[in-house]
Amino acid sequence: MNRITAFIARNRQFIPMISTAVLALTAYAIGAYFFVGMRNPQVFFNLFRNTAFTLISGIGMTLVILTGGIDLSVSGVVALTTVSSAVLLREGWNPWLVIVLMLLMGMSLGALMGGFIVKLKVQPFIATLAGMWFARGMCFFISDDAVQIDNHVFQIIGQTKLLIPGLMELSASRGTPPPYITIPVAVAFLLFIVVIFVAQYTRFGRTVYAIGGNEGRNEQSARLMGLPVDRTKFLVYTFNGFCSALAGLSFALFVESGHGLYAPGFELDVIASVVMGGTMLTGGAGYVFGTFFGVMVLAVTQVLIQFIGSLSSWWTKIVIGALTLIFIGVQTVLANRKGGRRGAQTAEKFVARRRLQQRLALGFSALLVVGIAAVVSITRAAPTATAETPAAAQCVVEFHEEEAESLLQGGAVIVYNRAAGPLCVDELYAIYPDGRVTADADGKKLEKQISPTEVEQVLVAISVDHKWFTNEIYSTYLNPCRQCFAHYIKIAYDGQEKAVTGVDGTTAMPPGYAFALAEIRPLLPVIVPAP
Amino acid sequence: MKKIFNRTFAWRQVTENTLFFPIVALSLILLFDFIFIPGFFSIENRDGNLHGSLIDIFRNGSTVMLLAIGMTLVIATGGVDLSVGATMAIAASVAGILMNPSALKNEVFFVTDPNYTFQPLWLVIVSALLVAILCGMWNGVLVAYMRIQPMVATLILMISGRGIAQLITNGLRVQITYRPYSFIGQGWIVLPFSLYIVAAVFAISWLLTRKTAIGMFIESVGTNFRSSFFSGIDEKKIKLLVYTFCGLCAGIAGLVASSNIKTSDANNIGLTTELDAILAVVIGGTAMKGGRFSLLASMVGALVMQAITQSMYAIGVPAFALQAIKAVVVILVILLYSEQVRTFVRGVSASKKVV
Numbered sequence: 107m108n109r110i111t112a113f114i115a116r117n118r119q120f121i122p123m124i125s126t127a128v129l130a131l132t133a134y135a136i137g138a139y140f141f142v143g144m145r146n147p148q149v150f151f152n153l154f155r156n157t158a159f160t161l162i163s164g165i166g167m168t169l170v171i172l173t174g175g176i177d178l179s180v181s182g183v184v185a186l187t188t189v190s191s192a193v194l195l196r197e198g199w200n201p202w203l204v205i206v207l208m209l210l211m212g213m214s215l216g217a218l219m220g221g222f223i224v225k226l227k228v229q230p231f232i233a234t235l236a237g238m239w240f241a242r243g244m245c246f247f248i249s250d251d252a253v254q255i256d257n258h259v260f261q262i263i264g265q266t267k268l269l270i271p272g273l274m275e276l277s278a279s280r281g282t283p284p285p286y287i288t289i290p291v292a293v294a295f296l297l298f299i300v301v302i303f304v305a306q307y308t309r310f311g312r313t314v315y316a317i318g319g320n321e322g323r324n325e326q327s328a329r330l331m332g333l334p335v336d337r338t339k340f341l342v343y344t345f346n347g348f349c350s351a352l353a354g355l356s357f358a359l360f361v362e363s364g365h366g367l368y369a370p371g372f373e374l375d376v377i378a379s380v381v382m383g384g385t386m387l388t389g390g391a392g393y394v395f396g397t398f399f400g401v402m403v404l405a406v407t408q409v410l411i412q413f414i415g416s417l418s419s420w421w422t423k424i425v426i427g428a429l430t431l432i433f434i435g436v437q438t439v440l441a442n443r444k445g446g447r448r449g450a451q452t453a454e455k456f457v458a459r460r461r462l463q464q465r466l467a468l469g470f471s472a473l474l475v476v477g478i479a480a481v482v483s484i485t486r487a488a489p490t491a492t493a494e495t496p497a498a499a500q501c502v503v504e505f506h507e508e509e510a511e512s513l514l515q516g517g518a519v520i521v522y523n524r525a526a527g528p529l530c531v532d533e534l535y536a537i538y539p540d541g542r543v544t545a546d547a548d549g550k551k552l553e554k555q556i557s558p559t560e561v562e563q564v565l566v567a568i569s570v571d572h573k574w575f576t577n578e579i580y581s582t583y584l585n586p587c588r589q590c591f592a593h594y595i596k597i598a599y600d601g602q603e604k605a606v607t608g609v610d611g612t613t614a615m616p617p618g619y620a621f622a623l624a625e626i627r628p629l630l631p632v633i634v635p636a637p
Numbered sequence: 638m639k640k641i642f643n644r645t646f647a648w649r650q651v652t653e654n655t656l657f658f659p660i661v662a663l664s665l666i667l668l669f670d671f672i673f674i675p676g677f678f679s680i681e682n683r684d685g686n687l688h689g690s691l692i693d694i695f696r697n698g699s700t701v702m703l704l705a706i707g708m709t710l711v712i713a714t715g716g717v718d719l720s721v722g723a724t725m726a727i728a729a730s731v732a733g734i735l736m737n738p739s740a741l742k743n744e745v746f747f748v749t750d751p752n753y754t755f756q757p758l759w760l761v762i763v764s765a766l767l768v769a770i771l772c773g774m775w776n777g778v779l780v781a782y783m784r785i786q787p788m789v790a791t792l793i794l795m796i797s798g799r800g801i802a803q804l805i806t807n808g809l810r811v812q813i814t815y816r817p818y819s820f821i822g823q824g825w826i827v828l829p830f831s832l833y834i835v836a837a838v839f840a841i842s843w844l845l846t847r848k849t850a851i852g853m854f855i856e857s858v859g860t861n862f863r864s865s866f867f868s869g870i871d872e873k874k875i876k877l878l879v880y881t882f883c884g885l886c887a888g889i890a891g892l893v894a895s896s897n898i899k900t901s902d903a904n905n906i907g908l909t910t911e912l913d914a915i916l917a918v919v920i921g922g923t924a925m926k927g928g929r930f931s932l933l934a935s936m937v938g939a940l941v942m943q944a945i946t947q948s949m950y951a952i953g954v955p956a957f958a959l960q961a962i963k964a965v966v967v968i969l970v971i972l973l974y975s976e977q978v979r980t981f982v983r984g985v986s987a988s989k990k991v992v
Contacts, residue, residue, distance in 0.1 A: 176788070222968075226975050229925050231717075231788070235912055236964040236971075243961020250955070366957060374796050387789045418808050420800040427797025434793070438785050 122384030122437055123396035129429075130402040133410060141413045147273060147285040153405040158290040159184070159353040159360065160404065163376045164383075164397040165294075165301050166349025169342050171380055172305075174318035174325065174389030175230035177343065179219060180350045181372035182241030183212055185365070187354025189245045192253035192364030201259035209351050215241065216347015220340040238373070245366025252365035252617065255358060263289050264359035290356035297352070302394050313338045318389020378430045379404050386437060403429060505594040505607065506534055514598050519565060522626055523594040531591075535630050537561055545631045554631040564625050565599050572618035572625075575602045579618050583607040593623060652982050655922045655929075659937035662920060662970060666944045674951045686825040690947060698943030699831040700725075700890040700897075700907075702936050704914035705921070706842050707886030709935040710879040712918050715859045715927025716780055716787030718880065721887040721914060723798025724772045725907030728891030730802040732765040733811035733901025736818060740809040751816040758817050766888045772798070773884015774877065781876035795911070802903035811901045822897030831893050835936075838889060842882070843932055855879060859927025913942050920970050941970075 114121070138144040154161075163180050170177045187208050194204045215237060222233040255261075267286035274284045305311035316328040317335055329335045358364055377387075383400030385392025407425050411417050503525045510521040518536040525532050533547040541561055545552040568574045574597055583592070596605035608615045608623075651657055670677040670690075680689035704721050711718045734740060735756040754761070772794060779790035813819065824830035846852030857865040858872045866872050890910075895901045920938035923930040945966050949959050972978065 222971070226971065228971050228975075231925070232916070232919060232967070232971065235916075236967045238964075239912075239960040239967070240964035241961075243958050243964060246955060246957035247961065250957075374792070377792065378796060381789065387786055418803070420803040420808060423800030424797045424804070427793050427800065430789075430796065431793045434785055434789055435783065438783060 119391060120384075122433060123393055123399060125436070126382050126384060126396060126399040126403055126433070130399055130406050133403070133406045137406070137410050137413060144409070144413060146282070147270075147277065148283070149409065151270065151285045151287050153402060153409065154291045154294075155288055155360075156408070157401050157405045158288070158294045159357045160372075160375060160379060161294045161398065161401045162290075162297060162349055162356060163353040163372070164379050164401050165297055165394060166346035167376050167380050168383070168385055168392065168394045168397045169301070169305065169314055170230075170346050171377075171385050171387060172314050172318045172389050172392060173339055173342050174322065175223065175339070175343070176377070176387075177216075177219075177234045177346050177350075178231065178373050179215070179234040179237035179241060180346070180353070180376055181369045182238035182245075183215055183347065183350035184354035184357055184369045184372055185245050185367070186241040186248075187212065187351050188358040188361075188364035188368050189248050189253065189366055190364070191355065191358050192255045193248055195255055195257040195260065196253060201257050205355060208355055209348055212347040212349075212351020212354070213344050214347070216350070217340065217344040219347070220343030223343065224336045224340050242366060249364075249366070252363050254617075255362050255364065260359060261362070264362065268292055288359075290359055293352070293356070297349075298394070298398065305394050310338060310341070314342060315390060319386070319391060321388065324390055375404060375426070378426050381430055382433050384433070384437070387434075503592045505592075507594070507605070509534060510594070510596045510605070514596065514603070519561065519598055520626060521596045522630070525592045525594070535626075537564075537626075537629060543629055543631060552631045554629075556629055560629065564629065565597070567625050568597065568622045569599050569602075572621045574599075574606075574618070574622060575604055579604075579606055579616050579622070581607045582615050582619075583609060595619075595622065595626070655931040655934045656937065658973060659921050659934050659941060662973065663937055663941050663944060666941065666948060670944075670948045670951070674948060677948070677951065686827055690951065692829065694940060694943050694947050695832055696829040697947065698939050699829070699835050700894050701910060701913045701917055701942055702835045702939040703838060703886050703890040703893065704910060705917040705935040705939040706838055706932060707879075707883030708914045708918050709921065709923055709930050709932055710842070710846070710855055711787075711883045712915070712923050712925060713855050713859045713927055713930035714876055714879050715862065716876065716880070717791065717915065717925070718773075718776060718883045718887075719788065719791040719911050720772065720776060720794035720798055721883065721890070722907035722909065722911040723795050723802065724769050724884055724887035725891030725894060725910065726799055726802040726901075726903045727772060727805065728765040728769040728888040729895035729901040729906045730805040730811070730903050731768045732761050732818070732892060732895060733813055734806050735761045735764060736813055736815050737811050740807045740811050751814055754815040754818070758815070761818065762892065765892060766885060769884045769888020769891065770881055771884070773881040773887070776884065777877035777880030780880060781873040799903060806901060806903055808903075810903075813895060813899050813901065819896045819899055822893045822895075831897075834889060834893065838886065839932065839936065846932065851875075851878070856929055859930075914939070916967060917942050919974075922974070 134144070134150070143149060163184070167177060167180065190211070191204050191208050194207070195201060219233050219237045222228045223230050266289055268288065268291075269284050269286050277284045305314065313328070313333045313335070316331075316333055317325050317338060325335060357369060361368070379400030380392075380397050381387060381400070382403050383392070383396030383398065385396060404426065407429075408422055411419065411422055411425075505523050505525065510523060513521050513534075513536045516536075518538050520535075520537040522535040522537075523533070524535075531547065533545060535546075536544045538544075539558060539561055541556045541558045543554040543556060545554075573579060591610050593608050593610075594605065595607075596603070606619060608619050674690075677690045680687050680691060682688075704725075708718060708721065736754045738755050756764075776787075776791050776794060779785045779793070780787050783790070820830060821834070822831055826833070846855065854865070854870050854875050857868075857870060858875050862872045887907075891906060894906050898906075917938035918935045919925065920941050921931060921934035921936070922938075923935060942963075945963060946959060949962055950956075954962060
């Protein structure tokens with residue numbers, strides 16, 4: 107027993123990291139027990155595919171946090187990288203040159219912020235915040251809209267499947283497609299290994315550890331010891347700029363487009379995974395290796411919430427917040443215990459009082475949690491008690507495809523069926539070339555007259571500007587979320603006929619489809635929803 | 638000779654004042670507006686109420702000014718509160734759901750009657766503020782009693798707060814049509830009503846910090862919390878107090894913001910305003926390390942932030958691109974505050990003294 111305690115005491119610094127790893131694995135195992143789908147090896151490897159950019163960014167962030175700093179600019183730099191690479195590729199630049207340029211851009215942004223922090227003694231928080239705003243703002247100087255990436259080289263890099271050796275035979279024997287990872291994942295792991303080596307076994311890495319911790323006092327002693335503090339900090343921020351750009355590139359490969367609004371709040375995800383991986387936010391203690399497990403916890407949480415299905419996506423935020431709290435709590439308790447042992451000569455009474463206070467605080471915060479939960483559940487429960495109708499069931503979407511066909515036979519050129527939404531609507535509109543617009547919503551019939559030229563203009567806009575009859579417009583039907591509408595549009599024009607379905611609130615919808623929707627909607631008669 | 642000495646002495650006093658740099662920054666921006674935007678300073682009288690770009694700066698800046706009051710006190714104790722934006726969203730969601738609880742039934746009906754509300758107005762405001770105070774207390778307990786770093790402790794609520802706000806409104810945007818509530822953010826009594834709220838909160842906090850010992854306690858905790866502890870100040874209670882107060886300010890700001898846009902939008906209310914508030918405090922000259930603070934200077938800082946936004950909109954910079962310009966201005970302000978510039982200003986005043 108004593109030996110075990112001694113062993114734990116010796117390896118105390120690994121506790122947060124190991125508990126994160128255990129948590130990630132246990133959560134996945136529990137998920138695999140309940141959901142058959144999660145036993146598919148590809149779902150496991152998708153954890154890496156979906157979080158390659160978080161891991162890349164987390165690696166750089168770990169080093170920054172180890173020096174006692176913070177970098178809030180990552181999400182901005184990621185968005186800027188996606189937009190500028192997409193625009194440069196659209197202009198026909200060499201893809202390899204674009205990649206190198208993006209990495210250089212990230213590094214120079216990082217170096218700029220590092221310079222501000224080191225030379226002008228600006229708080230890292232403020233300097234990188236300004237960096238984030240700058241990067242995000244620049245995105246919209248470059249392009250207001252999302253830009254598609256259809257470069258051949260980028261597609262090859264993004265879609266090449268690296269099969270896992272040893273698992274190919276297994277999946278072949280079970281008749282499933284072999285599991286794979288992508289090139290960004292491999293790059294992330296390569297970077298991961300290199301940085302672990304640099305952090306643990308080089309002079310630079312040890313300086314990083316020496317700078318952080320003890321509320322800036324360690325930095326002072328590192329300086330007095332003659333370590334190159336300024337240079338190291340500068341390099342760390344530059345390196346994180348490189349990581350952000352690399353993360354941005356792999357994000358662009360993942361979504362095959364670029365937009366200034368991509369990756370909102372990404373820096374919070376990254377910081378949360380670094381903290382969950384056991385790195386102290388005061389700096390000086392922690393492991394790059396731990397960040398990997400932090401990212402995995404994040405990924406498993408997302409996958410679990412996807413598989414459970416009935417939970418909304420905001421639960422991810424709450425779960426991540428709660429996990430961060432728990433991990434920070436563990437770290438604080440560990441740090442406090444270390445401090446208590448060092449100051450053994452403190453009066454017994456004082457220590458006892460502090461312990462009591464800590465326990466009281468714990469109890470109080472537990473009470474607070476219960477209180478907030480109670481408030482939430484009361485506000486949720488009270489109106490349900492007075493509710494006149496039972497909660498609406500999930501809408502069943504059935505598009506009126508046959509009716510649409512018959513409307514087209516009857517001379518209509520555009521048939522639009524809108525379904526679902528918060529009120530579970532089911533509306534069928536038809537637009538005729540003579541400007542007649544009919545609507546049929548749950549038995550209620552409406553009619554509206556517009557000018558025939560308007561109809562012609564919209565048809566031209568949809569078929570020519572938005573390329574309705576080309577491969578760029580395709581169906582992206584999913585089950586709509588509770589607030590989202592499902593759309594079914596069928597257009598007959600110029601001897602061609604094509605029906606396409608789509609759902610609000612997904613990123614998959616082709617932009618042209620959304621534009622076409624926006625063209626059609628103003629023409630339609632307004633159906634006032636029943637109160 | 639004596640006369641000259643007196644004059645330079647006054648000049649020196651002016652440059653050393655905490656209000657000097659924020660006011661210089663504000664007047665630079667207003668000068669820019671004066672030159673490049675015609676009619677920026679015109680104020681018109683509509684039915685006895687004053688309207689104009691200058692008034693708009695005050696009105697739109699009221700949320701950041703409210704946040705800056707609470708944030709100044711928190712930063713003065715050496716902490717920071719990142720969760721104010723999330724707290725705003727939570728308070729707005731609570732208010733929205735109490736006035737129109739239809740979202741809980743998974744359906745939204747658009748109440749068109751401006752006199753309809755599910756709960757009376759006082760209950761709506763009190764419960765929203767109570768929830769905001771709870772959020773602030775949560776931060777305070779984590780920072781003061783659990784001894785977690787302020788940035789991390791408040792980061793937790795910042796991440797999960799928006800999730801909680803969405804949980805309260807079931808992920809829907811609740812439309813607020815109740816007219817008395819929208820008076821909070823959109824009403825006018827000669828000046829915008831939200832300005833009176835800001836003035837009241839400012840007056841209360843000024844009285845609390847400058848006419849009682851609390852202000853000095855806060856500065857002492859920020860300068861050195863250990864020695865404050867040994868000289869008999871209960872630093873934990875002071876910290877708990879300032880975080881709770883910051884939560885309250887965020888709650889009021891959430892009410893103002895939601896009544897301004899007539900929606901409780903859990904995703905967008907108060908998005909990145911925590912950063913605006915922190916920058917307002919920094920522009921106001923309160924050091925992030927804690928210690929001396931000036932509430933009035935932070936208010937001027939908040940106005941600087943809003944004046945930048947307003948004048949950029951006026952010259953037609955798109956909303957998203959605005960961030961880049963804001964960043965550049967922040968950098969300029971930081972440069973203005975750097976030691977090099979300060980010694981330069983001091984040098985100017987000193988050399989005059991010699992003459």
